[in-house]
Amino acid sequence: MSQLLRHHAEQVFAQEIEELIAQDTHQRPQNWKMSPWAVVTYLVGGKLQNGFAVTPKYIGQRRLMEIAVSTLTTDRALLLYGVPGTAKSIVSEHLAAAICGDSTRLIQGTAGTSEEQIRYGWNYALLLSQGPSDAALVPSPLMNAMRDGAICRIEELTRIPADVQDTLITVLSEKTMPVAELNSEVQAVRGFSVIATANNRDKGVNELSSALKRRFNTVILPVPASEDEEVRIVVQRVTEMGRALELPAEVPALKEIRRVVQIFRELRNGHTEDGRSKVKTPSGTLSSAEAISVLTNGMSLAAHFGDGELRADDIASAMIGTIVQDPVQDAVVFGEYLDTIVKERSGWADLYRALRERV
Ligand SMILES: Nc1ncnc2c1ncn2[C@@H]1O[C@H](COP(=O)(O)OP(=O)(O)OP(=O)(O)O)[C@@H](O)[C@H]1O
Numbered sequence: 265m266s267q268l269l270r271h272h273a274e275q276v277f278a279q280e281i282e283e284l285i286a287q288d289t290h291q292r293p294q295n296w297k298m299s300p301w302a303v304v305t306y307l308v309g310g311k312l313q314n315g316f317a318v319t320p321k322y323i324g325q326r327r328l329m330e331i332a333v334s335t336l337t338t339d340r341a342l343l344l345y346g347v348p349g350t351a352k353s354i355v356s357e358h359l360a361a362a363i364c365g366d367s368t369r370l371i372q373g374t375a376g377t378s379e380e381q382i383r384y385g386w387n388y389a390l391l392l393s394q395g396p397s398d399a400a401l402v403p404s405p406l407m408n409a410m411r412d413g414a415i416c417r418i419e420e421l422t423r424i425p426a427d428v429q430d431t432l433i434t435v436l437s438e439k440t441m442p443v444a445e446l447n448s449e450v451q452a453v454r455g456f457s458v459i460a461t462a463n464n465r466d467k468g469v470n471e472l473s474s475a476l477k478r479r480f481n482t483v484i485l486p487v488p489a490s491e492d493e494e495v496r497i498v499v500q501r502v503t504e505m506g507r508a509l510e511l512p513a514e515v516p517a518l519k520e521i522r523r524v525v526q527i528f529r530e531l532r533n534g535h536t537e538d539g540r541s542k543v544k545t546p547s548g549t550l551s552s553a554e555a556i557s558v559l560t561n562g563m564s565l566a567a568h569f570g571d572g573e574l575r576a577d578d579i580a581s582a583m584i585g586t587i588v589q590d591p592v593q594d595a596v597v598f599g600e601y602l603d604t605i606v607k608e609r610s611g612w613a614d615l616y617r618a619l620r621e622r623v
């Protein structure tokens with residue numbers, strides 16, 4: 265198992281899930297592994313009665329997670345919506361892991377997603393030799409989730425063409441999936457629900473049809489409210505990644521992480537953290553996820569080609585590629601930010617120099 269590049273949430277946090285189930289005294293919806301209270305505790309972290317510490321997976325408002333989890337106890341599906349890198353996918357994975365112990369019933373939405381991928385397909389060899397039969401039917405993750413009373417995840421719902429999205433309407437409102445070829449149906453077992461994610465920055469995406477919108481409760485995941493919150497998110501993830509990738513580098517000093525987060529926030533928000541100066545925003549996405557990858561890349565550079573300690577030079581190399589996506593416009597915008605803001609900051613001379621050399 266340790267050969268795997270990445271493990272599912274329910275594998276990584278198996279012990280926490282087990283402990284939460286053992287300590288859970290709240291009421292559990294049918295076919296849920298734990299109570300809504302325990303699911304929220306799993307997501308935002310906390311201490312259990314016996315002193316066991318549950319790590320936070322989502323850093324942000326607890327209330328948002330309560331709304332998300334309570335939606336799943338009703339007959340409505342959950343849509344996690346927001347700008348890129350706001351933890352929609354990981355929240356969806358963790359929710360599925362905690363509620364039904366399995367986050368792998370997953371449909372990746374793309375422009376090419378077909379109705380068969382959402383409903384069911386056929387094993388054509390069997391179909392041709394025997395005609396339609398239960399054995400020849402190839403169920404989709406959605407159909408499996410309905411049968412098992414589990415959660416099906418749909419990533420990037422709005423990339424799926426609108427007419428294909430509509431396949432979900434009967435499933436979500438009548439909780440059944442007709443199989444016309446077999447003159448039968450699959451009725452959803454209690455515990456079944458859908459968690460979809462969608463981001464609002466994709467160009468050329470399809471809108472959610474209004475019929476479908478009514479069947480989803482939307483929870484908007486915001487970008488981290490404060491610099492401190494974002495630093496916590498980045499520190500946690502960078503530490504995890506360093507461990508997972510077995511990087512021989514030290515986890516970067518808090519000061520370095522803070523600088524990277526601050527630069528990303530200022531460019532994204534269009535003003536400096538103290539609110540005194542306006543800043544132009546480059547074209548690329550500059551979410552916490554990008555800050556995380558800049559630091560992980562920097563750590564890798566430092567580990568393999570430096571002395572293991574992350575320096576301004578390592579950060580700068582990783583940062584330029586992320587911030588300057590349009591070689592002309594973004595370079596001008598970022599150059600201006602460097603000369604007017606970064607240059608003036610005391611203690612930032614090393615970073616200024618390293619970045620300026622590369623723009
Ligand atoms: N509030 C948060 N709490 C914990 N981790 C966060 C938070 N926001 C961002 N992250 C981190 O950001 C990274 C990106 O998260 P994720 O892939 O779930 O984003 P997403 O919203 O699905 O983005 P996209 O729209 O690009 O699919 C994850 O590694 C996660 O650790």
Ligand SMILES: [Mg+2]
Nearest residue numbers: 352353354461
């Ligand atoms: Mg995602």
